[in-house]
Amino acid sequence: MKTLLILGAGTGGTMVANKMVHELDSREWEIIIVDRDETHYYQPGLLFIPFGIYNPRDVEKPKRDFIPLNVKLILSDIELIEPEKNRVLLSRDKQVINYDYLVIATGSHIHPKETEGLLDGGGWRKNIFDFYSPDGAAELARYLKFWKGGRMVVNVSEMPIKCPVAPLEFLFLADWFFHERGIRDQVEIVYATPLDGAFTKPRAAEVLGGMLEKKGISLEPNFNIGEVDNKKNTIRSWDEREIPYDLLISIPTNMGAEVIKRSGLGDELNFVPIDKHTLQSSAWENIWVIGDAGNAPTSKAGSVAHFMLDVLIDNMLRHMEGLEPLAEFDGHANCFIESGFEQGILIDFNYDVEPLPGKYPLPGLGPFSLLKESPANHWGKMMFRWMYWNILLKGGEMPFESQMTMAGKWQ
Amino acid sequence: MTQDILDTVAFDDDGFMEDAAAWTEEIAQAIAEALEVNLSDRHWDVIKFARQEFETQGEPPTLRLITQQTEVSMKEMYQLFPGGPAKITANIAGLKKPTGCI
Ligand SMILES: Cc1cc2nc3c(=O)[nH]c(=O)nc-3n(C[C@H](O)[C@H](O)[C@H](O)COP(=O)(O)OP(=O)(O)OC[C@H]3O[C@@H](n4cnc5c(N)ncnc54)[C@H](O)[C@@H]3O)c2cc1C
Numbered sequence: 001m002k003t004l005l006i007l008g009a010g011t012g013g014t015m016v017a018n019k020m021v022h023e024l025d026s027r028e029w030e031i032i033i034v035d036r037d038e039t040h041y042y043q044p045g046l047l048f049i050p051f052g053i054y055n056p057r058d059v060e061k062p063k064r065d066f067i068p069l070n071v072k073l074i075l076s077d078i079e080l081i082e083p084e085k086n087r088v089l090l091s092r093d094k095q096v097i098n099y100d101y102l103v104i105a106t107g108s109h110i111h112p113k114e115t116e117g118l119l120d121g122g123g124w125r126k127n128i129f130d131f132y133s134p135d136g137a138a139e140l141a142r143y144l145k146f147w148k149g150g151r152m153v154v155n156v157s158e159m160p161i162k163c164p165v166a167p168l169e170f171l172f173l174a175d176w177f178f179h180e181r182g183i184r185d186q187v188e189i190v191y192a193t194p195l196d197g198a199f200t201k202p203r204a205a206e207v208l209g210g211m212l213e214k215k216g217i218s219l220e221p222n223f224n225i226g227e228v229d230n231k232k233n234t235i236r237s238w239d240e241r242e243i244p245y246d247l248l249i250s251i252p253t254n255m256g257a258e259v260i261k262r263s264g265l266g267d268e269l270n271f272v273p274i275d276k277h278t279l280q281s282s283a284w285e286n287i288w289v290i291g292d293a294g295n296a297p298t299s300k301a302g303s304v305a306h307f308m309l310d311v312l313i314d315n316m317l318r319h320m321e322g323l324e325p326l327a328e329f330d331g332h333a334n335c336f337i338e339s340g341f342e343q344g345i346l347i348d349f350n351y352d353v354e355p356l357p358g359k360y361p362l363p364g365l366g367p368f369s370l371l372k373e374s375p376a377n378h379w380g381k382m383m384f385r386w387m388y389w390n391i392l393l394k395g396g397e398m399p400f401e402s403q404m405t406m407a408g409k410w411q
Numbered sequence: 412m413t414q415d416i417l418d419t420v421a422f423d424d425d426g427f428m429e430d431a432a433a434w435t436e437e438i439a440q441a442i443a444e445a446l447e448v449n450l451s452d453r454h455w456d457v458i459k460f461a462r463q464e465f466e467t468q469g470e471p472p473t474l475r476l477i478t479q480q481t482e483v484s485m486k487e488m489y490q491l492f493p494g495g496p497a498k499i500t501a502n503i504a505g506l507k508k509p510t511g512c513i
Pocket of ligand 1: 046290291
């Protein structure tokens, strides 16, 4: 018997398990997937929890429900990957798993420790919160419910972060939420980002920056946080700029899993170096990487993991047959951006083409307006949760093509 | 003098050298002067590390990598290359503009 071992049963790993189970002959192959956590979190839903739109239960389901019966799910911490021995060590019962092929899908996670004073200065979960973790989002919801207002600063510690539009969505929703609560005039909203504008790509940065302005949200660009001063309630940049806050919403440094570092497989942020077009590990032929865990220079997003899926599966199957992998992944990303007041924006881009305005053709559902607010984009975003649980995770056909298309885009 | 040297070098639209192989220490001096950076030994440690990284990896190093792999701390990087340490390092080291983030 041969073994396909998948590390991580989040968005990417679950999809790979569901696809591979149909591709590999079960008389020849055993498929094993390992994750430490028995709960699957629908992470895009974390955005809505602080504002009471979703509650924590709305984004949780048991992982087991999404893993096919003939795939073996092991709940355990992954301790070490030893690529030169083709094996992985688990904490649980000190198991050792030998593999023929390995898929790394261990994602990326927040590391508030990386910023001085963020986690250990006394304000964490008192007037400093994150919404990138399930418990952070839930605690923030409790806090915002009774907050009387003041100066709210949203700060991104360091790029890259997963779902780079989420901080903007948070700002737009906060503006809406404080309106609804009738205290918008009591709240000052500030966005402090290391980027030189609202977003990484120029056309989108312009549109999104304009929206911040229209909503009365002030932008502090090129802000690279050095420390949080919990006594003065101030964040300070490396070049000594200070921004005072009453409430600090932090998107801490995002890094790949610790096990990647321990195993010597990562770059300086514990992301695994890969060929950005084939998704094969740069160092090991039989290791493949999907989703946030790799260092492909595109957004870290569930939609991207989905667009990677077909290329990854094809290339692994080709490799098993002794064929060269195809360089087919183009960095395709597409994100619905919730913009408050039941409106949304859609952006669609890849390694070479930045988000452009136009229409996104979607048979049966669309078209959706690109880079422009519309109610349909809001409903697209809300519908995404259903599609995520029911289609995407199961490796089903989504109405989006893996490779980006220029159809409908205005240049 | 500075301008004479800069005139011999091809830069892209963002002001980064088109050909990293054409770089010399004099060119680095000239770019640094144009950017009003006074090169000390500490600067050179960083610049040399950046050159070396680029040779092996094909990309200019990120700020995080520089501070992990050299003695220079994040705080000092901002003092040595105020404004945008990773970008300015790449600029003076004759490397392409760092791709930054997505
Ligand atoms: C607030 C927020 C909003 C978002 N919004 C969107 C959106 O609108 N659209 C979109 O497309 N994407 C969005 N995303 C991003 C999306 O959720 C992720 O990009 C996606 O889940 C990545 O999938 P993955 O498989 O790479 O990682 P994950 O789904 O995070 O899975 C990684 C898994 O690995 C496991 N793991 C890690 N290390 C170990 C170990 N040592 N031992 C055992 N198990 C381990 C973890 O438990 C986890 O289950 C959002 C994310 C956040 C946080």
